[in-house]
Amino acid sequence: MADITNQSLNEIIENVKTKKVSSTDLTKAYIKNIESAKKLNAFVTTTFDQALDKAKQFDNKPNFDQLLPGIPLAVKDLFCTENTKTTAGSNILNNFIPSYESTVTKNLWNNGSFLLGKLNCDEFAMGSSNETSHYGNVINPVGDQLVPGGSSGGSSSALAADLTPATIGTDTGGSIRQPASFTGTVGLKPTYGLCSRWGIVAFASSLDQAGPMTKTIKDCAIMLESMSGFDDKDSTSINKKKEQYSKNLKDNIKGLKIGIPKEYRVDNMPKEVDELWEKGKKILKDLGAQLIDISLPHTKYALPTYYIVAPAEASSNLARYDGVRYGYRSKQGKDLIEMYEKTRSEGFGDEVKRRILIGTYVLSSGYYDAYYLKAQKVRQLIKKDFDDSFTKIDAILTPSTPSSAFKIGEKTNDPVSMYLNDIFTVPVNLAGLPALSMPAGVDKQGYPLGLQLIGKALDEQKILNIGYAFEKNCGFKNEIKKWWS
Amino acid sequence: MSKEKFDYFIKGEKGKYEVVIGLEVHAQVLSKSKLFSGSSTKFGADPNNQVSLIDSAFPGMLPVINEECVKQAVRTGLGLNAKINNYSVFDRKNYFYADLPQGYQISQYKNPIVGEGKVLLDMPYGSKEIGIERLHLEQDAGKSIHDMDPSNTYVDLNRSGIALMEIVSKPDLRSPDEVNAYIKKLRSIMRYLGTCDGNMQEGSLRADVNVSVRKEGDKNFGTRCEIKNVNSIKFMQMAIEYEAARQVELIENGKAIDQETRLFDTKKNETRSMRSKEDAHDYRYFPDPDLLPLKLEQKLIDDLKKTLPELPDKKKERFIKEYGLNAYEANVLVSEKEISDYYEEVAKLSDKKLAATWMMGDLFAMLNDKGLDISKSPISAKHFAELVQSIKSGEISGRIAKEVFEIMLETGDNPKKIIESKGLKQQSDPKELEKMINEILTKNKDKVDQYKSGKEKLFGFFVGQVMKSSGGKANPQLTNEILKKLLKG
Numbered sequence: 001m002a003d004i005t006n007q008s009l010n011e012i013i014e015n016v017k018t019k020k021v022s023s024t025d026l027t028k029a030y031i032k033n034i035e036s037a038k039k040l041n042a043f044v045t046t047t048f049d050q051a052l053d054k055a056k057q058f059d060n061k062p063n064f065d066q067l068l069p070g071i072p073l074a075v076k077d078l079f080c081t082e083n084t085k086t087t088a089g090s091n092i093l094n095n096f097i098p099s100y101e102s103t104v105t106k107n108l109w110n111n112g113s114f115l116l117g118k119l120n121c122d123e124f125a126m127g128s129s130n131e132t133s134h135y136g137n138v139i140n141p142v143g144d145q146l147v148p149g150g151s152s153g154g155s156s157s158a159l160a161a162d163l164t165p166a167t168i169g170t171d172t173g174g175s176i177r178q179p180a181s182f183t184g185t186v187g188l189k190p191t192y193g194l195c196s197r198w199g200i201v202a203f204a205s206s207l208d209q210a211g212p213m214t215k216t217i218k219d220c221a222i223m224l225e226s227m228s229g230f231d232d233k234d235s236t237s238i239n240k241k242k243e244q245y246s247k248n249l250k251d252n253i254k255g256l257k258i259g260i261p262k263e264y265r266v267d268n269m270p271k272e273v274d275e276l277w278e279k280g281k282k283i284l285k286d287l288g289a290q291l292i293d294i295s296l297p298h299t300k301y302a303l304p305t306y307y308i309v310a311p312a313e314a315s316s317n318l319a320r321y322d323g324v325r326y327g328y329r330s331k332q333g334k335d336l337i338e339m340y341e342k343t344r345s346e347g348f349g350d351e352v353k354r355r356i357l358i359g360t361y362v363l364s365s366g367y368y369d370a371y372y373l374k375a376q377k378v379r380q381l382i383k384k385d386f387d388d389s390f391t392k393i394d395a396i397l398t399p400s401t402p403s404s405a406f407k408i409g410e411k412t413n414d415p416v417s418m419y420l421n422d423i424f425t426v427p428v429n430l431a432g433l434p435a436l437s438m439p440a441g442v443d444k445q446g447y448p449l450g451l452q453l454i455g456k457a458l459d460e461q462k463i464l465n466i467g468y469a470f471e472k473n474c475g476f477k478n479e480i481k482k483w484w485s
Numbered sequence: 486m487s488k489e490k491f492d493y494f495i496k497g498e499k500g501k502y503e504v505v506i507g508l509e510v511h512a513q514v515l516s517k518s519k520l521f522s523g524s525s526t527k528f529g530a531d532p533n534n535q536v537s538l539i540d541s542a543f544p545g546m547l548p549v550i551n552e553e554c555v556k557q558a559v560r561t562g563l564g565l566n567a568k569i570n571n572y573s574v575f576d577r578k579n580y581f582y583a584d585l586p587q588g589y590q591i592s593q594y595k596n597p598i599v600g601e602g603k604v605l606l607d608m609p610y611g612s613k614e615i616g617i618e619r620l621h622l623e624q625d626a627g628k629s630i631h632d633m634d635p636s637n638t639y640v641d642l643n644r645s646g647i648a649l650m651e652i653v654s655k656p657d658l659r660s661p662d663e664v665n666a667y668i669k670k671l672r673s674i675m676r677y678l679g680t681c682d683g684n685m686q687e688g689s690l691r692a693d694v695n696v697s698v699r700k701e702g703d704k705n706f707g708t709r710c711e712i713k714n715v716n717s718i719k720f721m722q723m724a725i726e727y728e729a730a731r732q733v734e735l736i737e738n739g740k741a742i743d744q745e746t747r748l749f750d751t752k753k754n755e756t757r758s759m760r761s762k763e764d765a766h767d768y769r770y771f772p773d774p775d776l777l778p779l780k781l782e783q784k785l786i787d788d789l790k791k792t793l794p795e796l797p798d799k800k801k802e803r804f805i806k807e808y809g810l811n812a813y814e815a816n817v818l819v820s821e822k823e824i825s826d827y828y829e830e831v832a833k834l835s836d837k838k839l840a841a842t843w844m845m846g847d848l849f850a851m852l853n854d855k856g857l858d859i860s861k862s863p864i865s866a867k868h869f870a871e872l873v874q875s876i877k878s879g880e881i882s883g884r885i886a887k888e889v890f891e892i893m894l895e896t897g898d899n900p901k902k903i904i905e906s907k908g909l910k911q912q913s914d915p916k917e918l919e920k921m922i923n924e925i926l927t928k929n930k931d932k933v934d935q936y937k938s939g940k941e942k943l944f945g946f947f948v949g950q951v952m953k954s955s956g957g958k959a960n961p962q963l964t965n966e967i968l969k970k971l972l973k974g
Contacts, residue, residue, distance in 0.1 A: 080544060080545045086544070088544070093544065096544070098543070098544070098545075099538075100538060100543075102545060197545070197547060198545065198546075198547050199545040199546075200545050201544040201545050202544070202545060202775075204774070205774035205775050206774035232549065233547060233549060234547050234549075235547065235548065235549050235550065235775060235776050235777055236774075236775065236776075236777060312771060313774050315579075315769075316577050316579055316588070316589055316769070316771070318588075319579060319581065319587065319588020319589060320542040320544070320586060320587050320588050322581065322583075322588060324583050324586070324640070325541055325542070325543075325586060326543065336582075336583055336638070337581075340581055360769065363579070363769035363770075363771055364767055364769060365767050365769070368769075368771070372771060
């Protein structure tokens with residue numbers, strides 16, 4: 001059999017079901033790939049022995065009715081995994097082994113899959129290039145000088161390099177969609193509350209959402225179906241009936257109204273991104289969709305709003321990492337306060353410290369009204385922009401990112417230019433909506449570029465359908481040479 | 486009842502000062518599990534045995550509100566005649582401490598679950614209304630133990646995450662006595678409601694005390710100091726007295742009072758500065774994004790209202806009307822739900838007024854002596870009622886009743902059985918008594934003669950002889966009548 005690892009998840013599942021490949025052979029193939037791809041630095045932890053055990057168990061007693069029968073999966077190291085080290089890309093959790101399994105990963109395992117390893121990410125998911133990880137930066141398989149995007153950079157890199165058949169990431173301001181765009185893969189941020197946050201190391205609670213990262217739209221539907229669902233352990237989880245996204249996937253989008261927001265044409269955006277957007281519009285139009293110009297007037301405030309709300313929540317969420325109960329504790333410090341100071345100084349990296357400082361500042365008495373409260377008001381306006389638009393349209397089409405993957409080190413000394421990378425993805429998190437990034441083309445250097453489809457709350461099926469139709473007609477193929485092995 | 490006049494002022498050299506007090510009471514909610522986790526709230530478990538991953542703030546753990554705690558807060562609010570807010574918000578109060586695992590306490594800041602209410606106090610100078618500012622729900626912290634090891638501090642998280650109700654009064658209290666009455670009233674209401682056990686030794690009820698002073702007649706409040714975390718009424722009263730005197734002295738010496746947080750040192754009986762206003766924590770309150778705003782349907786509130794028990798103020802009115810008690814008696818008998826229940830059971834079966842007198846006398850003295858709550862009384866309400874009824878019917882005298890009471894205490898027997906088996910029944914048959922008295926008079930002929938010749942003091946001697954020979958059971962009134970009759974003849 002040809003190399004199974006460059007197939008889509010859906011194809012692999014078919015091959016397992018028809019016994020063309022065993023779970024054990026599948027797992028071995030991925031282990032081989034992972035071992036020859038150390039240069040990419042996509043993994044923080046591998047769980048090969050455990051994965052081979054699970055594969056063997058599956059092969060001895062296969063259940064082909066499951067959504068993910070015998071499928072090995074690597075996941076972002078932000079999901080707590082029982083008895084497997086979970087670092088969140090941080091030194092402060094470098095020795096942390098949870099005694100519990102996050103709801104989302106548990107859902108995946110309950111659907112027949114098992115853990116292959118934990119994927120590198122920006123520290124506490126704070127970053128857009130996977131350069132803030134304590135475990136070193138991750139390299140984009142597209143080119144050895146390129147970042148894989150962030151914060152789910154290990155996930156996008158591993159997926160594009162065939163180190164896992166599909167994966168999951170978390171998206172607080174674009175951390176799934178931007179790396180998907182940078183690696184020519186599919187990434188979906190679901191509606192806030194569709195996937196449980198229980199057991200995911202928190203960054204910004206009102207924005208964090210787990211989602212799938214896959215090679216195809218169909219794979220994305222399968223993964224979303226496997227990982228989502230109501231969880232009474234998460235007070236913000238939405239209690240609704242589970243949907244069968246993969247079964248209900250349709251490529252007929254005739255008559256759907258697609259909104260094109262004028263505010264997403266930003267200054268200094270490369271011509272290629274604009275051209276790609278035009279190409280996307282044409283494809284959808286040719287498929288019978290109707291394009292409608294819309295305005296989301298508060299879009300320009302999204303980035304500053306996000307960089308107040310997210311750090312504010314993070315500054316509080318990260319207060320628990322104090323060295324008292326688990327994780328890293330500095331050996332120095334004469335008293336409690338000094339122990340805190342040393343532990344957190346040595347345990348956190350620069351970007352995390354920067355955001356804790358910003359967050360602490362915007363919540364401080366005297367500044368709260370001017371920053372945090374105002375940001376919350378603007379957030380409501382941003383949400384209202386979307387609500388108003390969605391009364392006349394079915395989905396919104398935008399570029400995923402203002403550029404293709406940039407070079408390692410290119411933006412590390414300029415946090416604002418780094419933050420600008422999230423300009424198209426951030427409004428969606430503030431509004432709690434679902435959005436999909438799908439590969440749509442390449443720039444003149446041959447680096448992938450993605451387009452984003454934004455849906456109404458809980459309208460995942462519709463954006464998946466549009467993506468499915470688009471994918472069939474776009475003709476994009478991810479040509480990655482395995483230069484690392 | 487004669488009404489006294491309110492008279493609690495601090496006398497300085499330059500005049501009289503009124504003391505203004507407001508309390509923030511922290512009452513532990515009676516609930517099986519914690520405010521946001523399923524861990525048990527039982528008191529006295531081994532350290533760190535009632536701690537979930539949520540209470541110890543492990544990565545990715547999320548709070549889920551405990552519905553029962555919300556209901557308990559609503560019940561308490563209703564018991565305080567307060568406005569229940571259909572919309573309230575949980576906020577994070579951020580600060581670092583070793584026994585605060587999350588690095589923040591989940592509390593309610595701008596939108597508490599309960600708004601303004603009031604509590605009535607019975608003071609010797611009349612009834613007084615104390616305003617309630619608000620009641621909100623919050624998590625308790627863990628406990629730091631500094632004295633187990635010379636160089637380390639230990640942390641016990643059993644308490645971490647237990648639900649507290651913070652009940653904030655308006656600055657309406659004016660004396661340590663009023664504080665005493667207020668705390669007792671709050672405690673009584675919450676115990677009636679079953680929302681807090683009010684056990685101060687176990688820390689279920691603690692208070693921060695705000696104290697300021699002002700010249701008698703002044704309209705404006707003085708600068709206040711907050712005395713943190715005082716855990717007994719006695720200490721609250723001592724702290725207030727000390728603090729008020731300290732503030733008056735400062736004013737009289739022309740010095741300013743700093744708004745600050747102070748600690749009460751129970752060993753030295755003094756308050757001392759903990760931190761000044763400038764050093765006050767910036768708690769960076771903001772709405773907890775892990776929790777949705779708490780929305781209460783009016784129906785839930787109405788339903789809870791329907792199931793509330795009769796509360797002390799109402800019960801007191803009823804006791805006065807229904808049982809003919811005076812205000813003092815009624816007040817004492819409604820102070821604890823268990824006492825009022827006991828009384829009502831006794832009153833149903835016996836004389837209502839006599840029951841109150843005997844309960845507040847011998848029964849309370851005995852319970853006090855043994856350090857027992859009425860729920861643990863060795864004498865059941867039914868037996869006690871029988872005893873009261875035996876006195877009322879004249880079956881036994883008050884003196885014998887005390888004897889029977891002692892035997893009941895020892896044996897647990899019912900009073901009828903004791904009276905019969907010990908033959909304690911009062912001798913009230915005139916014929917039998919006359920026969921006995923005749924025998925005594927015959928035996929003491931000489932004394933009879935002396936009496937008749939004018940030595941009337943001897944009457945007492947004859948009564949004594951009758952009592953002696955009847956073993957104290959002769960009906961005293963009847964004995965007198967018969968003796969007089971026979972000695973005349």
